[in-house]
Amino acid sequence: MATLFQGLGVVTPLSSSNSFDSNKFLLPSRRSLSERKDGIFVVRSDARVSQVMKTGARKHELLIPNAVATKGGSSVASTSKSGHELLLFEALREGLEEEMERDPCVCVMGEDVGHYGGSYKVTKGLATKFGDLRVLDTPIAENSFTGMGIGAAMTGLRPVVEGMNMGFLLLAFNQISNNCGMLHYTSGGQFKIPIVIRGPGGVGRQLGAEHSQRLESYFQSIPGIQMVACSTPYNAKGLMKAAIRSENPVILFEHVLLYNLKEKIPDEEYVLSLEEAEMVRPGEHVTILTYSRMRYHVMQAAKTLVNKGYDPEIIDIRSLKPFDLYTIGNSVKKTHRVLIVEECMRTGGIGASLTAAITENFHDYLDAPIVCLSSQDVPTPYAGTLEEWTVVQPAQIVTAVEQLCQ
Amino acid sequence: MSLSAPKFVQPLSPHHTHRSIGSPMSFHASTPFLGSTHKLRFIAPIKLNPRSPSTVVSVSDVVKDKKRKSTTNLLITKEEGLVLYEDMILGRSFEDMCAQMYYRGKMFGFVHLYNGQEAVSTGFIKLLKKEDSVVSTYRDHVHALSKGVPARAVMSELFGKATGCSRGQGGSMHMFSKEHNLIGGFAFIAEGIPVATGAAFSSKYRREVLKEADCDHVTVAFFGDGTCNNGQFYECLNMAALWKLPIVFVVENNLWAIGMSHLRSTSDPEIWKKGPAFGMPGVHVDGMDVLKVREVAKEAVERARRGEGPTLVECETYRFRGHSLADPDELRDPAEKAHYAGRDPISALKKYMIENKLASEQQLKAIEKKIDEVVEEAVEFADASPHPPRSQLLENVFADPKGFGIGPDGKYRCEDPKFTEGTAHV
DSSP states (O other), X not given: OOOOOGGGGGOOTTSSOTTSOHHHHHOOOHHHHHHSSSOEEEEOTTSOEEEEOOTTSOTTOOSOSSOSOXXXXXXXXXXXXXXXXXXXXXXXXXXXXXXXXXXXXXXXXETTXXXXXXXXXXXXXXXXXXXXTTEEEOOSOHHHHHHHHHHHHHTTOEEEEEOSSGGGGGGGHHIIIIIIITHHHHTTTOOOOOOEEEEEESOOSSOOSTTSOOTHHHHTTOXXXXXXXOOSHHHHHHHHHHHHHOSSOEEEEEEGGGTTOEEEEOSSOOOOOTTOOEEEEOOSSEEEEEOTTHHHHHHHHHHHHHHTTOOEEEEEOOEEESOOHHHHHHHXXXXXXXXXXXXXXXXXXXXXXXXXXXXXXXXXXXXXXOEEEEEOSSOOOSSHHHHHHHSOOHHHHHHHHHHHTO | OOOSSOOOOSOOOGGGTTSOTTSOSOSOTTSOOSSOOOOOOOOSOOOOOTTSSOOEEEHHHHHHHHHHSOTTSOSSOHHHHHHHHHHHHHHHHHHHXXXXXXXXXXXXXXXXXXXXXXXXXXXXXXXXXXTSEEEOOSOOHHHXXXXXXXXXXHHHHHHTOTTSTTXXXXXXXXXXXXXXXXXXXXXXTTTHHHHHHHHHHHHHHHHHTSOOTTOOOOEEEEEXXXXXXXXXXXHHHHHHHHHTOSEXXXXXXXXXXXXXXXXXXXXXXXXXXXXXXXXXXXXXXXXXXHHHHHHHHHHHHHHHHTTOOOEEEEEEOOOSSOSSTTOOOOSSOHHXXXXXXXXXXXXXXXXXXXXXXXSOHHHHHHHHHHHHHHHHXXXXXXXXXXXXXXXXXXXXXXXXXGGGOBOTTSXXXXXXXXXXXXXXXX
């Protein structure tokens, strides 16, 4: 189980890379900014663009008493003059650290999380601060240490289990499916399992087939678990905290290529809702549903689309299981056209489930069949060109929207 | 160390003189099969290098010594003896009743009975405190009873009634009790062992991180010989020994995994030897003798409580019935079954208590009668209990039902009245 993490430290998806047309991406003009109704693009001096999200991600959100997203909530950057900038993996660490300080029962277990600091540095420094038992370096035995996390959760602790790469959690499938998902039910509600299972997944940069897996499609059928995917430092920290505080077992999907995203997040404490989707860009013509890394491909395509005169509404669904049918439904009712852009495989992926859910619930509001862009049903090739073609690219998204809106 | 020809020295304790050492466990001696060429001759301690941190002990010598001493120095007191006897009788009667009820159509699915193995459950669990945890497999009815779960709760669970210990949602293979710290009940073999390791980890965590200085809860994990060829077993032996977790791994080696003989599936069938490979003591004990099991258990549990780490205990035992009530049990040699039937742990304890004047025949009969009534009452209770209502369908899927998500109307789906009725579609 060697992981190729060293090289990834310097790669950011938003900087120049093969799959992006970097020129177009790095220089949004003032004109295009004013065309956007909401949201703010902040261009940094180091030419990295980060997005500050509006609404959907409400700031200062503690545990929400009601479900509905409050529209018109102010954007993060504009109201908080303070706030600090950090990278996504640092945001995850901050969330984790805050929760560990708040509740001594929160502990971390996984391979190389302790002394090594985590293969993606999410747990860096925590072992020195909290000790070797609270940030436990486990042997390479995913099935057993995930099971151990479950047993610990059943007996009062709140473990955060890290899969060094989500793909390794395939070895823990027995424990995740049978024990994590089912024990609360088969014990008649006697034992709760407040565990968080997290790790990086998704297609990286030529990591090879086995390190480029998207496990959300395999886990989505397991009853009794919740799945969320983070995509920005803001929602990464908020979802991490929410997942730890949740009484349910939560699987938090991170993406290998998003760890170095930079964003300014509030200084004040905030916790996001695990079940809600995030409105990234309100629009009128078409609803684009996406999550994790594909959000950025969609945002890039959106710039082209806006230039061509389209007005896409972009929603980061965030909650992969269960789906936030309210936010999604409202959007479908407004635009009547849906495009799903995901990194999962075509067969049986999150997009497939989402298509079914939307058809079931909002069929009457659709003016066109739902289009789902997913990765090809192909083991991710090593060669960069081939890898590029297995994953959805912004150009394909633009074409799909054009076809959908005819 | 030569692995091919184990050096066996002394025979077992004099109690079992009729079991000759020369005869292999497989009674099909003439039929060659693909499997281990080891003959199971469990005997005396192989004393490892004294510098080695782990010791391999065969308890028979220890117990032999104790027994040879004067009869005033017995292994148990009268009260303890009665408790043990009652517990084993409860286990046996309950399982016999289960079989009856199954054939009468009161319970369904896979039911795995524990007849013959009572000494292991009683020997270990009766030493534990209420806060200690027990993790079992699908053969868990008697572990539940020994740990203190009321017979009526277990029987209701088997009948699938709402008053069962898992509200009827678990069934035979998923007995849980938070109150008695019975952490399952698992259907797949070996999947409970990591959970047990986690419970032991919690105990250590409480002591060292949360600074609950008096927390010395021990976890006992029960599983079978088939499980000992599974990766999770070895992974957990490693982790438990590595972190010195307060856990005892108890192998109920009844020699058969459904129809697969232990000898046909295991390259080295002596499971206790696998403990020292991970740095913990491996002990072999006669699992048909509750007193011997209890002596070993005492040592292992105390070791864990003191923080010295895990122990691997292999109990040589036997199940009188098939693997489950659906198993025709045709593969096992009747001679083997007869051999072990002659070593029934309940008869052995009865004999011991009467011979050593710890109890009279009548007292023991009175216990048997009392247990009969308890089991009858449990059946009546289970019969009279209600089936789970529809509204129970969607409860307990999530500890926090917000996990069902937000519906199209903007409200959390769990607020939908159809949820409390159990008619909502999830």
